Amino acid sequence: MxxxxxxxxxxxxxxxxxxxxxxxxxxxxLLVDVIDRGPATTVVVIDEIDTDNYGVGGETITVRxxxxx
Amino acid sequence: MxxxxxxxxxxxxxxxxxxxxxxxxxxxxLLVDVIDRGPATTVVVIDEIDTDNYGVGGETITVRxxxxx
Amino acid sequence: MxxxxxxxxxxxxxxxxxxxxxxxxxxxxLLVDVIDRGPATTVVVIDEIDTDNYGVGGETITVRxxxxx
Amino acid sequence: MxxxxxxxxxxxxxxxxxxxxxxxxxxxxLLVDVIDRGPATTVVVIDEIDTDNYGVGGETITVRxxxxx
Amino acid sequence: MxxxxxxxxxxxxxxxxxxxxxxxxxxxxLLVDVIDRGPATTVVVIDEIDTDNYGVGGETITVRxxxxx
Amino acid sequence: MxxxxxxxxxxxxxxxxxxxxxxxxxxxxLLVDVIDRGPATTVVVIDEIDTDNYGVGGETITVRxxxxx
Numbered sequence: 214m215x216x217x218x219x220x221x222x223x224x225x226x227x228x229x230x231x232x233x234x235x236x237x238x239x240x241x242x243l244l245v246d247v248i249d250r251g252p253a254t255t256v257v258v259i260d261e262i263d264t265d266n267y268g269v270g271g272e273t274i275t276v277r278x279x280x281x282x
Numbered sequence: 283m284x285x286x287x288x289x290x291x292x293x294x295x296x297x298x299x300x301x302x303x304x305x306x307x308x309x310x311x312l313l314v315d316v317i318d319r320g321p322a323t324t325v326v327v328i329d330e331i332d333t334d335n336y337g338v339g340g341e342t343i344t345v346r347x348x349x350x351x
Numbered sequence: 352m353x354x355x356x357x358x359x360x361x362x363x364x365x366x367x368x369x370x371x372x373x374x375x376x377x378x379x380x381l382l383v384d385v386i387d388r389g390p391a392t393t394v395v396v397i398d399e400i401d402t403d404n405y406g407v408g409g410e411t412i413t414v415r416x417x418x419x420x
Numbered sequence: 421m422x423x424x425x426x427x428x429x430x431x432x433x434x435x436x437x438x439x440x441x442x443x444x445x446x447x448x449x450l451l452v453d454v455i456d457r458g459p460a461t462t463v464v465v466i467d468e469i470d471t472d473n474y475g476v477g478g479e480t481i482t483v484r485x486x487x488x489x
Numbered sequence: 490m491x492x493x494x495x496x497x498x499x500x501x502x503x504x505x506x507x508x509x510x511x512x513x514x515x516x517x518x519l520l521v522d523v524i525d526r527g528p529a530t531t532v533v534v535i536d537e538i539d540t541d542n543y544g545v546g547g548e549t550i551t552v553r554x555x556x557x558x
Numbered sequence: 559m560x561x562x563x564x565x566x567x568x569x570x571x572x573x574x575x576x577x578x579x580x581x582x583x584x585x586x587x588l589l590v591d592v593i594d595r596g597p598a599t600t601v602v603v604i605d606e607i608d609t610d611n612y613g614v615g616g617e618t619i620t621v622r623x624x625x626x627x
């Protein structure tokens with residue numbers, strides 16, 4: 214039954230459908246392993262966010278990438 | 283005053299503006315009917331998610347659609 | 352398959368288990384009626400928020416209640 | 421350490437990268453000023469929502485804009 | 490940099506601090522393994538939800554538990 | 559019209575009602591200043607999270623506090 218939302222930036226090298234499937238499978242399995250919840254109704258939603266729209270430490274990821282942070 | 287967020291997959295048959303308006307009206311009315319909250323400042327946000335980015339039971343909706351789940 | 356999150360304030364008159372069940376049933380049915388999605392894996396999560404922690408128009412609900420807004 | 425999510429409509433006049441950076445900087449600074457939390461790991465995510473997908477008072481922003489609300 | 494939110498029900502057998510730490514470590518590692526993102530600024534937030542406030546298939550988890558679903 | 563959700567840890571020194579009001583006012587004003595949106599229907603929700611339930615860098619805030627991170 215758990216619900217999981219993952220927010221990631223959309224980068225020059227996009228996340229592939231295979232990687233998304235691996236994340237969804239991996240987090241669903243993790244919740245079964247650690248707390249024995251799910252998996253039939255475990256829901257995972259991945260949001261891909263533009264680097265202008267995601268900030269860490271008061272700066273956008275666009276700026277941080279340009280500074281190699 | 284309630285806030286509602288609805289996450290749905292973006293499918294081959296897109297959800298129309300009329301359907302979105304009906305969902306927004308319907309959930310706003312529901313909260314007035316059941317708990318008498320709102321409606322003036324009730325906020326509803328609909329997020330449309332790619333089928334590769336939405337997982338149920340450890341599989342993406344893309345895979346589940348291909349298996350008629 | 353849709354996922355719905357509803358945020359409501361926790362007021363002096365609490366929302367009952369029956370009202371919560373009616374909201375969960377109502378929004379699940381609404382999504383079946385309008386877009387024929389779900390209902391087996393439709394997930395609805397209700398968050399109850401202290402009135403000090405919910406703001407509208409720049410003021411907390413605590414303040415707005417004291418002003419009969 | 422705080423996490424902040426901001427949902428805004430995507431309008432005819434788009435929000436610029438500079439405005440997004442100012443929002444991210446502003447809210448990060450606000451949390452340092454008011455509660456002295458962060459800023460190194462403060463995360464801010466801005467979601468831009470179509471006006472058909474954002475409702476207030478039971479109506480979409482598309483409809484409200486057409487009525488000058 | 491990713492942000493992860495996990496919503497779980499608060500059950501009779503509570504999730505321990507050790508289990509929460511294992512979930513946070515596990516999902517952070519998963520994102521490094523699959524997409525090489527993070528881990529220094531990866532944020533994970535776990536929300537524990539009353540079983541009256543979490544619905545699947547139009548029913549609360551409270552009701553589903555009483556029916557051994 | 560914007561919607562803002564802020565997640566903060568619940569610490570030994572709790573965030574006061576005055577600080578919450580200042581955050582709600584501050585972020586509402588920020589969005590008016592930067593993008594001229596709102597403020598009448600701007601909604602801000604503050605979630606306070608246990609330090610066991612909030613992770614950064616693969617560790618809970620409980621652990622990080624004990625290490626003075």
